[in-house]
Amino acid sequence: MPEPGMPGAGRRWLPRSTEGWLTLVILVFGGVLGLATDTFLTFANLFDLLNISAFNAIMAVGLLVVLVAGGIDISFAVAASVVQYLTAVTVMQLGGGNWAIGLVLASAFGFMLGAINASLIYYFRIISIVVTIATFNIFFGLLMFFTRGRSIYDLPDWLLDRIIVFEFETPGGDFAFLTLPVVVMMAVVVATWLFLNRSSLGRQLYAMGDNAEGARRVGINIAAMHFLAYGWLGVCAGIGGLMQAHYVQEVVPNALYGRELDVLAAVVLGGARLGGGRGTILGALLGVTLVTMTQNGLNLMGVSPYAFQMVVGLVILVAITMSNLEGLEAFIRRFRSGRARAEAGRQG
Amino acid sequence: MPTWGFEAVRGGATDAAPRILAVEHVSKVFGGVQALVDVDFDVLEGEVHCLAGENGCGKSTLIKIVSGVHAPEPGAVLRFAGERVEGLTPVTARRLGIQVIWQDLALFPEMTVAENIAFEANLGGRPRWVDYGAMRRTAAQVLERLGVTLPTGRPLRELGIAQRQVVAIARALVAEARLVFMDEPTASLTQAETRALFEVVHRLKADGIATVFVSHRLAEVLEIAERVTVLRDGRMVGVYPAAELTQNRLAELMTGEAHEAVVRAQDRSAGRVVLEVEGLARAGEYEDVSFSLHAGEILGITGLLGAGRTEVAATLFGLTSPDRGDIRLDGRELRLGSNRDAIRSGIAYVSEDRLSLGLVQPQSISRNIAITVLDRLLGLLGLLDPEKERRLVAGWVDRLKIRIGRPEDAVATLSGGNQQRVVLAKWLATEPRLLILDSPTVGVDIGARAGIFQIVRELAASGLAILMISDEIPELYHNADRILHMRAGRLIGEFQPGEAPIEAIEAAVHA
Numbered sequence: 069m070p071e072p073g074m075p076g077a078g079r080r081w082l083p084r085s086t087e088g089w090l091t092l093v094i095l096v097f098g099g100v101l102g103l104a105t106d107t108f109l110t111f112a113n114l115f116d117l118l119n120i121s122a123f124n125a126i127m128a129v130g131l132l133v134v135l136v137a138g139g140i141d142i143s144f145a146v147a148a149s150v151v152q153y154l155t156a157v158t159v160m161q162l163g164g165g166n167w168a169i170g171l172v173l174a175s176a177f178g179f180m181l182g183a184i185n186a187s188l189i190y191y192f193r194i195i196s197i198v199v200t201i202a203t204f205n206i207f208f209g210l211l212m213f214f215t216r217g218r219s220i221y222d223l224p225d226w227l228l229d230r231i232i233v234f235e236f237e238t239p240g241g242d243f244a245f246l247t248l249p250v251v252v253m254m255a256v257v258v259a260t261w262l263f264l265n266r267s268s269l270g271r272q273l274y275a276m277g278d279n280a281e282g283a284r285r286v287g288i289n290i291a292a293m294h295f296l297a298y299g300w301l302g303v304c305a306g307i308g309g310l311m312q313a314h315y316v317q318e319v320v321p322n323a324l325y326g327r328e329l330d331v332l333a334a335v336v337l338g339g340a341r342l343g344g345g346r347g348t349i350l351g352a353l354l355g356v357t358l359v360t361m362t363q364n365g366l367n368l369m370g371v372s373p374y375a376f377q378m379v380v381g382l383v384i385l386v387a388i389t390m391s392n393l394e395g396l397e398a399f400i401r402r403f404r405s406g407r408a409r410a411e412a413g414r415q416g
Numbered sequence: 417m418p419t420w421g422f423e424a425v426r427g428g429a430t431d432a433a434p435r436i437l438a439v440e441h442v443s444k445v446f447g448g449v450q451a452l453v454d455v456d457f458d459v460l461e462g463e464v465h466c467l468a469g470e471n472g473c474g475k476s477t478l479i480k481i482v483s484g485v486h487a488p489e490p491g492a493v494l495r496f497a498g499e500r501v502e503g504l505t506p507v508t509a510r511r512l513g514i515q516v517i518w519q520d521l522a523l524f525p526e527m528t529v530a531e532n533i534a535f536e537a538n539l540g541g542r543p544r545w546v547d548y549g550a551m552r553r554t555a556a557q558v559l560e561r562l563g564v565t566l567p568t569g570r571p572l573r574e575l576g577i578a579q580r581q582v583v584a585i586a587r588a589l590v591a592e593a594r595l596v597f598m599d600e601p602t603a604s605l606t607q608a609e610t611r612a613l614f615e616v617v618h619r620l621k622a623d624g625i626a627t628v629f630v631s632h633r634l635a636e637v638l639e640i641a642e643r644v645t646v647l648r649d650g651r652m653v654g655v656y657p658a659a660e661l662t663q664n665r666l667a668e669l670m671t672g673e674a675h676e677a678v679v680r681a682q683d684r685s686a687g688r689v690v691l692e693v694e695g696l697a698r699a700g701e702y703e704d705v706s707f708s709l710h711a712g713e714i715l716g717i718t719g720l721l722g723a724g725r726t727e728v729a730a731t732l733f734g735l736t737s738p739d740r741g742d743i744r745l746d747g748r749e750l751r752l753g754s755n756r757d758a759i760r761s762g763i764a765y766v767s768e769d770r771l772s773l774g775l776v777q778p779q780s781i782s783r784n785i786a787i788t789v790l791d792r793l794l795g796l797l798g799l800l801d802p803e804k805e806r807r808l809v810a811g812w813v814d815r816l817k818i819r820i821g822r823p824e825d826a827v828a829t830l831s832g833g834n835q836q837r838v839v840l841a842k843w844l845a846t847e848p849r850l851l852i853l854d855s856p857t858v859g860v861d862i863g864a865r866a867g868i869f870q871i872v873r874e875l876a877a878s879g880l881a882i883l884m885i886s887d888e889i890p891e892l893y894h895n896a897d898r899i900l901h902m903r904a905g906r907l908i909g910e911f912q913p914g915e916a917p918i919e920a921i922e923a924a925v926h927a
Contacts, residue, residue, distance in 0.1 A: 266546050271531070271538040275524050282522030287507060287539060345526040 086339030090354040093387055094361065101365040108368050111236075111244035121360040122249035123312045127331045128338075128352045129260040130304025135335060136264065137297035138277035138344025139189065139196035143204040144301055145328035147181040148309030150207050152319045155310060156220050156227075164224045170310055178306020179299045181207065186298035190291050204328070211321050220319040227310075228317050249311035256304060261349045263300070273297055277344025330380075334359045337384050358387065433460040436595050436626050437482060437496055437514070443489040444477050444650075451477040452488075455652045457645055459595060462624045464617060466631065466641035466658070469670055470864075471832055474650040475630050479597050483516045484509035497594070513594030519603060521584045525573035530555035532572050533586045558586045561623070562616050578609035585616055589625075596620065597628045602636055603858065606721035606887060607926055614640050634663040635890075648672055680873060681897045681913040684713035689747070690881035691850050693732070696741030701727040702905040705741070709850070714872065714882045716896030718889055718925055724905040725885045726768065729852050732883070733765040734758035745850065759788065764843035768855040768885075775827050775839060782809045782823035785841045812841035816871055833864025840871065851875065853884045857891060869895050889925060893918045901925060 083089050102109035127144060134141045155173045159165035165173075181203075188199045235245040264270040276283040276293050284290055313319050338355030340347025362383050366376055438458040444451045452474045459465045469475050480486045482494070484504040494501045496512050523532050531538075534551035555568045564582050572580060581601055588596050602610045617627050617640060631637050637644060638658050646653040646669045653669050661669075687710035696705040702724035709715045717725050730736045732743065734752030743750040745761055752758050758765070775784055786793060786805045793808065795801025809823050818837045820830065827838055836856065843851065853872065857865045872895060876882050886892050892899050893913045901909035901924060911921050 267543050268538045268540065268546055269543045271527075271535075271546055274527065275535065275538070278524040278526045279522065281520070282524060285506075285518065285522040286535060287510070289541060292541065345524070 087348065087351050087354060090338065090351065090358060090387065094354065094358055097358070097361060097365070101361070101368070105365070105368040108365060110240065110242065111238045112240075112242040113364070113368075115244040115246055117360055117364055118250050119245075119247050119315070120364075121356055122247075122253040123308050123315070124327070124331055124334065124360065125253050125353060125356045126249075126256050126304050126308035126311065127327070128335050128356045129257055129349055130301035130308070131331055131335050132338075132340055132347050132349065132352045133260060133264065133273065133300045133304075134196075134297050135340040135342065136277050136344060136347045137273045137293060138280060139294075139297060140200065140332075140342065141185060141298065141301055142197065142200040142328050142332075143181070143185060143207055144200075144305040145324040145326070145331065146204055146208040146211065147178065147302060148305040148312070149319075149321055149324045150181060150211050151177040151306040152309045152313045153211060153215060153220065153321065155306075156223055156313070156319050159224055159227075160222065164226070166226050170224075170227065171307065174306035174310040175303045176306075178302035178304070178309070180302065181305070182298035182300070182302020183295055185302075186294040189298070190294040208322075208325060215321045217321060219321065223313070223317070223319065227314050230314075230317075247315065249315055252307060252311055256307060257349060257353065260300070260304070264349065269293075269296060274345060277346075279345070330359060331356075333380075333384050337387055358383065433463065434498065435459065435495070436461045436463075439482060439488075439495070440493040442478065442481060442492045442494075444474075444481060444486060445489060446477075450650050452481075452650045455647065455650075457482075457652075459626045459628055460643075461594075461626055462621050463626045464621055464629065464640055464642050465626065466629045466637045466644045467647070468631070468634075468637055468644050468666060469647035469653075472649075473647040473670075475647055476599070477650075478647070479516060479599065479628075479630070482509070483514055483597065510591060513592055514597075515588035515591055515593040515595070516597040517581075517584045517588060517599065517601065519599045519601075521580055523572055523580055523584060523587075526571055528569055529566050529572055529575065529583055530568040532583050533558060533568070534590055535587060536590050554590055555586065558589045561589065562586060562619050564612075564616065578605050578612065581605070581613060582616060585620075589620075593625060595626045595628070597630070599630050601629065602631055602633060608720060610636060633888075634666050637666065638663065646670055679894055679914045680714075684710045684897050687711040687713065690745065691732075691883070692742075692744040692747075693728075694742045694744075696728065696731065696738050696743065698727065698731060698736060698738050701736075702902075705907055707900060707907065709881045709883060711879045711881055712876050713898070714876050714884055714896045716892035716899040717883065717885045717902060718887065718892055718899055718921075719902035720925070721887070723902040725902050726854055727905075728902075729765060729854055729883070729885060732758070732850075732852060733763055759846055759848075762847070762849035763852065764846055764848035764850070765852040766839055766843055766854060766856065768858060775835060775842075777828040778826050780824045781813075781818075781820050781827055781830070781838055782806070784827050784838055785809050785812055785845060788842050789845045808845060809841075812845060816841050816844075817867070831864070832860050833867060836860055836864070836868055837871070840868075844875070849881065851880055851882045853882065855886055856884065857886070857888065865891070889918060889922050893921065 083092055098109070107113055127148070131141060131144060151174050154177045155170060158173055159170055162169065185196070185200055185203055188194055188203070189196050231248040232245045233248060233251050235243060238244050264273065272283065272288045273293055273296065275286070276288060276290065280290070283293075309324070312324065316323070334355035335347070335352045336342060336355070337358065338347070338351030338353070340352060359380060362380050363376055366379055367373070371379070435458045440456045442455045442457070443453055455474070455478060457478060467475050467478065477486065481488050481492075482504075484506045487503075488494075494504060496514070501508075501512070524535070527535075530552045531548075533555040537551055537554070538546060552568060559566055559568070562582065562585065566575070566579055566582065572583060575583070585596065601613060605613060617629075620627055629637065629640060638661055641658045643655055644658050644661060644666065645655050646666070648670060656669075689708050690711050691709040693708070694706045697703045705724075705728055707715070717728070719725050727736070731738050734755040734757050737752070743752075745763070750761060752761070755765070776787070782805060786808060789808070790800065793800055793804045795804060806823070812818070813820060813823065816837045818834050818841065820834065827835060830838065856868060856872070860868060869891070872882060872884070884892065884896060889899075896913060899911040899913060899921065900907055901911065901921075909924060
């Protein structure tokens, strides 16, 4: 019998953190998909999932930095498209370039676009969602205007050649392989983790998202923090954009349009709080995993692609409700006490 | 009528201890308004000093000047530890060892207690790696110095306000504070927590660290402080040894008016019973609560924080439902599904956190008052009738003597006392039969308090039944007809002010 008024009593076997919940959901869901299909739990499929979701994961950890700092960004996915275009045009002008030049350029263009957001938010005191909805439209509008909506196929060879980092033949005879984007994703994840959790600047970002006025009082440079957060996301978007262009071997101006909401949903699903101060890299990655897995699983089960978004939306709602234990508990208690009172009313 | 002129008491510290801070001839003008006029202020090393005065008297401005947030007008002289200081900024003030613990504490709820205490290690523009082990050690050391144990590994948000206060003090110590200003540190603490805070202040004193307290609570001021500097209307009234002051005398100095406390209590049991509560219980909150409240009666409920006072009020207002027991209003059984039902039944509830939850700060005074009774202000086509709203608002502004510019001004432009009146107006507009007041004077000046209680007494005289919850026994003693004492969720005593001496009640509650 749990003690009355003791929250948490009687559910000791359940996970306490969002990350714990997501892991549980992912394991159960993965098990179900493994039983329902022959293809889901194969090395080839799981490695493929990693390759496909590398781009989303890079964006997700970048977005996490902005969310933790108390902001939000809607423009990063189209910013990634802008970076793809600018980088492709620039390296072709430079006579081809190479990976190092490409990564440096993509990071620089990405940082620049992030800095535009940061300066609008900081210097004009406009809230971040309004600024980034506006820049989302501006970035995308400019891109469509200058490309006239046409894709670029004339890309340097280094970008087009698929780099396979690791490959092996599975017992079933398929080939499972990991590509360059996965390695870059891991590097970005580790760098962002170190930045947020182990560097003094990252802790200042958390502090600003947690209590902006308090951060100002202890002497944190709020302007610098804005450029750092949106710039970091910009760099992630730039690098992610380059990886996506590499993976699909073309630059399509509207390829990433709409991706910002998938990534945002995944990061929030991973426990990042809109409003700042709370959120972990692990959570963001688990969020991306669950969203990717849902789409992949539905695909393998032969569900109509038109139903995907609906199901992904439902999964997000269910997972977030489950991880918000206090809310769920309050709801159940209210429901029960309402029923008990109704019964008491009937007897009396 | 002011009975006290401005005595020019300069300096004040002539005894042995050297002065850690001494400011002279400090004036400050904000947009043509004189916030401070030629103020002198000094703090001795290791002293517990109190800065007293009503809101708007210039206390905050003075703190902001000595912590470098504002620059004083030319002519001011500022000395720290004997050295002349010019062009003070927040950064240089902190470097000197001047720390301010603002009322909102400026802490980071999502971070661990240890990181909050040792946050200094994260500061500065130069990036470096964070050493969590060193942070934990720093935190443990400082807490040991303060003689306090806190769960340093837990997120700050899991701590109560009193413990957060200690975290803020600990953070100031990490920054090598020599002089700590505490802005209303006890505003949201219970008496027991205030005791614990005083312990910490004594520890600071033992370490040679001076503390300047800003507080509205006179009893506390006199208990903790060695000297008291009183400000009024931006001017210095004087510096007084606390031992030579009484609460009444201090109130007079602060407001410039003589205050006399009268006990109002009467036996109102002959009046019509408005509220009857019988055997009310809610698991984990309160148990077996029974009392009745008559028309025209002010019934006080006191007890320590967590005694269940606010929880009972929440149930009476339909915010939570009881597990057992009956509530009768005017003899009729009440079954409240929500606070909408409560409002409809004639119950109004002015909550403790009214300033944050009870008012929509950026909206107009008019909107704030009218919000509870919008359905009565409808005119043609079911749209809001601005004329009806204007009349309603004007009526309440007049009746409660709310000092406003225009009804269209934002509530945020009003003083604490006037905001309190706006909240009262908002609820009184619903024409309640039962008014529940939870800690009605938190954040309200002494001068404004008298005005609030004047209104409360008048409301009672007009036949309203009032349930008043408060930590502050003196204010219950002087305004309530009866005082109920709650502890650990149960009613354990009842006092008649006037019959029982106030000391006996205080002793019983804090036992």
